Amino acid sequence: MKVEVLEGHHFLSGDVAVAEGAIAAGCRFFAGYPITPSSEVAERMSRRLPEVGGIFIQMEDELASMAALLGASWGGKKSMTATSGPGFSLMMENYGLGMMTETPCVIVNVQRAGPSTGLPTLVGQGDVMQARWGSHGPYETIALSPESPQECFDMAVRAFNFSEKYRIPVVVLMDESVGHLFERVSIPPKSEIEVIDRKISTDKKRHIYEPDDDLIPPMPPVGEGFGIHVTGLTHDERGYPVITAEAQEKLVRRLVDKIRVHADEIIDYEEFMTEDADVIVIAYGISARSARRAVIMAREKGIKAGMLRLKVIWPFPSKKLRELVEKASHFVVAEINNGQILVEVERAIRKEAVFVGKMGGEPHRPDEVLKGIEEAVK
């Protein structure tokens, strides 16, 4: 198995597929702390990274993992960690440091049911808002949500590409079900996988945080005499702390805008039978697979149902929803939490949606989503 890209057809779990995707994207550093149901990602990486010239470290906790990730990223390695709810909570501090210092890296969160230790081995989707707002302060995030091992592979590549291109920590919001189920994963040859690398600064005179027109500053390498200073404090373009409201406005506004102006390149969704739909289910991850079945069942009953599946959760596709609300009259949201994406959906469509929530432990049965669809059209 000493190959960089595991070309061909394989029967893999989502956890293993996301690891393979990362390696294909050029990930060469992994720091993590074991936690169910994400540990298989670490296990795979510990076996695979040395084969491709990379480094795997099992850190002492998730705080350390996230810190090491940022360090390694500045050291020039594409870096990743994998965790689940409680570990994700511990990573939030340095997730914020990654945002503030514009450090590319990827965090895989295989969601389980919480709060707290909750159901370690069973599914949840309760970290959606934590991925968005988990660290303190204003910022924009990128979070992807795969529904199958194939997408785990594909989205790991995409997550790295986003993180490198926009210089931002990117979250792959998996869930236990997708992480643990096995399916065929078809991996193209290396030459056919688009891999984006960060812009590297070559001008030693240029300030470390002087952005290009796309609002993204190229990243200087360490150990090459650039003499960079990187701080989590609000800083100016030289990277030096400036403790004023003006500096904060300027810096954080750019951090937000660099994602907002590129939102259209990032946002991605699947429309399933939405063309003539009266009622649209919004779902992501494993819930989308239940919803897809429910839509088919509804169509069999003569209800014009469709689904909008969020492949990228953040940035949220508000524009798309505003388009859909022109055509469809009813909206249903199915997610394994107490209503997180629901809030975003209702904000976009400016009316109530039927909420089919589950507190976690199992994915929606298709008939549960169908009930929501029927309630919506009643």
Place this chain on the structure above:
Amino acid sequence: MARIELQIGGFGGQGVILAGLVIARALSLYDKREAVFTQSYGPEARGGASSSGVVVDDSKVDYPYPTKPDIMVIMSQEAFTTYFPKLKKGGTLIIERDLVKIDGKPEGVGEFHSIPATKIAEELGNRIVANIVMVGFITKVTGIVTKESAKKAVLEMVPKKVKALNEKAFETGYGYEEE
């Protein structure tokens, strides 16, 4: 062929996970079907009832878990109590004859098969291959997966030094004649 759901239940340590994984892999990679494999996770999988599921379809499988299994394979009494009620009406029931004590074919079951997989495995030299005996038997009586594919998957997924034993287990299960 439309969606078919297969569920294999037993107790932890019987290898029901590997049995399901072998069949799903064979379907997906060699029979070129759309197949998904899932398993029950959690402390109950360590010692208690444990199960794995295979769903196969013509197009990409949507909901990946068995809801009303078309085929139910049961390898312990406890698993029978837990999982049997989910079997689709008229579905196929396959049991480990020595470990599931029932009086013939239960009501509502379509096809019914039984095999003393554990005893056969013991006779072959190691009870650990009971699950592979079962895979051979499932392959034969349900036709859900082709023999070549199933065998290939078995040989791929077991450690090198027990390949021969597993091959024999598969063939014995496949060739088993019910009384």
Place this chain on the structure above:
Amino acid sequence: MATESRIEKLLKESDATIPRGTVYLVEDRCKGCGLCVEFCPKGVLVISDRFNKKGYHPPELVEEPPLKVCINCGFCERICPEFAIFVKKKEE
């Protein structure tokens, strides 16, 4: 200072010369903590009455030969937390 005078005496009798140093100051970095003054083994520094730009009293020199002369030991330079004071060997 008994030991010092003994050393002075010994030095006088020998050919050896005491190295002499010149004290330099980047005055506006000084925060007037007084560590250089306090720990100068020769006691050649005192806190001045002057203010620097930030309102601190920088040190100044009291050269009182033969005892109070800078011997270029560099302790003030090392103890100074401000990268303000330093010494260089005086060229005779």
Place this chain on the structure above:
Amino acid sequence: MSVVQANMHPLDNYLRTERLPHVWCSGCGIGTVLGAYLRAMKNIGMDPEKTIMVSGIGCTGRAAGYVKMDSFHTTHGRPIPFAVGIKAARPDLNVTVFSGDGDLFAIGGNHIIHAARRNADITVITINNFIYGMTGGQLAPTTPETGITTTSPYGNVESPFNLAGLVAVSGASYVARWTSLHVRRLEKSIEKALKKRGFSFVEVLSPCPTAYGRRNRMRDPVDMLKYFQEHAVVKHHINPLEGVIEPDKDFIVGEFLDAEEEPTFEDKLWEMTKKEFLYTSQAERTAWILEHRRHLETLSKIISGRGER
């Protein structure tokens, strides 16, 4: 008589002079220790372009902002794992963590013992000023028993950590403790720590006149240094447990531990990778070797040295 006015200091090449004067209070020892660190670097000819300083949060955490090298001012307690990450990615660079006792031993306590256990090839300099200075003088894991702080107004009822002792027993390769008054020996000790392959640690007791001294009968920075002068006993290679610091009693400074060099964490990581790594192309092989040339050279030296022993 006025001293000679100067515009430049001999360490200016190592400093971001445009940011001076620094934020530390008058008489604070952090600047002294930073000076010792930079002199040690200069003495051994360590290339600032190939050196990285990582700091956490707190007064000492600001050190990274003043040195003219690639520097990282990270989150509270996390400079060590950050440094472990950067060193694992770039074993050819020198990585120093410069941070305070609260940062490295309270909120970050878990990380320092694990980095020492792994023998990560980083140098850690800790300023121990017995207090949380930047936030106004709260109780630290090093505050002496009975010490008055803003969160122990009736006196500290906890036992302080013996930092150097803790690190020594955690698996470090080099451990020393000095005070900011022992500047020359500190400088020599930091030179050794920088040269040492493996986890090296230097604890420096340092005055905080503003937040600690003021409440504990040492208002003037000179008072605290005099306390050090009176109570510090130089002793080397002690049993680390002897390193406890008790109020108004003598305490030990010196080299606690100078262990024989062993392969570092990074040596082992890269050795494992080298064994497993299938070079996918000649170009990649060359790039990989270039990147880790220095590392591989030192590694092979150590390994062959071990063979001879």
